Amino acid sequence: MRSSQLFTKTRKTIPADETARNAQLLIKAGYVHKMMAGVYAYMPLGKRVLDNIAAIIRDEMNAIGGQEVQMTALQPKELWEKTDRWDDKKVDNWFKTRLANGVELGVGLSHEEPVVDSLRPFVDSYRDLPLYVYQIQPKFRNELRAKSGLLRGREFIMKDMYSFARTQEQHMELYERVAAAYLRVFERLGIGESTYRTYADGGYFTEKFSDEFQTVSPIGEDTIYVDENKRIAINKEIYTDETLAKLGISKGDLVEKRSVEVGNIFPLESKYSDALDLYYTDETGEQQSIIMGCYGIGVSRLVGMIAEHFADEHGLVWPENIAPFRVYLIRLESNEQIIRTADALYENLQSAGIEVLYDDRDARPGEKFADADLLGIPHRVVVSAKTVEQGVFEHKLRTESAKSMRNMESLKNVLTTGA
């Protein structure tokens, strides 16, 4: 992609009414456009980051046997009445609307009911289980107050998966398999080291704990207690002597930290399947309840979380796996030879499968370097009179200040293998 054709621009100032650092940076760099409080549109660079994160999640969900679907945003009231979640007293952040004929509808804030309902024509026998179904799409929640930029919106992108098991034992197997997949997701996103599986409240219909995935960060709104050796944590909301004893965790090993909840998995028992008449027939011909689990990852929240987590005083710093481009190619001056050299490098890298944002604008050096930093693309390559003269390219990592001069082979090497 050429910068001259990218319709977004960076800006020097940020909207005065945006105080969340993640939204400030993403707006300043042109990754997102704020439509209204808690509602952000993704511009090309932001969309690429969002898609890159989604692709990693999708890959890991598929790897454990997840089957991707797409549920609807418009949902019938009747479905939610069956599980007693339609009443505003039960769920207070619904967006509700009406058909032209007056029939009430809900705008999807979660999809347990729709997913269960959509499985009814297909799941009848023990042979049809176990099963993982997931989707990646927007959720709509009428929060009283949106805040923290992309971390808490009224419309946000979520990956939600649901597991369906024959037995409690089978459910636990499925549950643990997802927990392991989640750790791989966060590892690939570049936040593996600071993300902990965290014991949390299991909700009102189960005695069990749920598991959150919390990324330690000063921008976090949650408080957790981390056991670094065991690589686990416990949420402050259940931090009592009694639960510590039950979990076999020693108070002395715990350190208090601020964190962002990036994922949450919990057992649903058969609450939704029973309520919506989804049963299976076992080997003996008896009808049995289906044990469900629910597994969420806040995809758009991760965009904001990662943006803010890694940013420095110059701007964004994307982990390699999710950056919108791998290389930011700067053409410093605009004489014919430099243009020819930079154009050729651009074509060359692209045909090698390396994604390049090519700053071919007729702008001054300072502006290009500042934009390179602000946009946070991992590798910066400069073509200038100096480099052309020596027949090399200048390479620099966003995370480091050292620059190196490299020939084409060496450059390609560092861009693909990091060496």
Add this chain to the structure above:
RNA sequence: CGGGGAGUGGCGCAGUUUGGUAGCGCGCGCGGUUUGGGACCGCGAGGUCGCAGGUUCAAAUCCUGUCUCCCCGACCA
């Protein structure tokens, strides 16, 4: 939903106390000089001052209502 703050060209702001027909910086367009860390000069385009009503000869400015945004709290992936 309770408390606080704010709405003036695309963005950041001044002007409101003391009514007199809207200004600055950035950005944008044109011309020129520049070119390794956000250059400079000249010319230019762009705003019914959130919206609605009212007071007045005259309203960005005063009054009433209303919408929106932000912060703190409660709630929440």
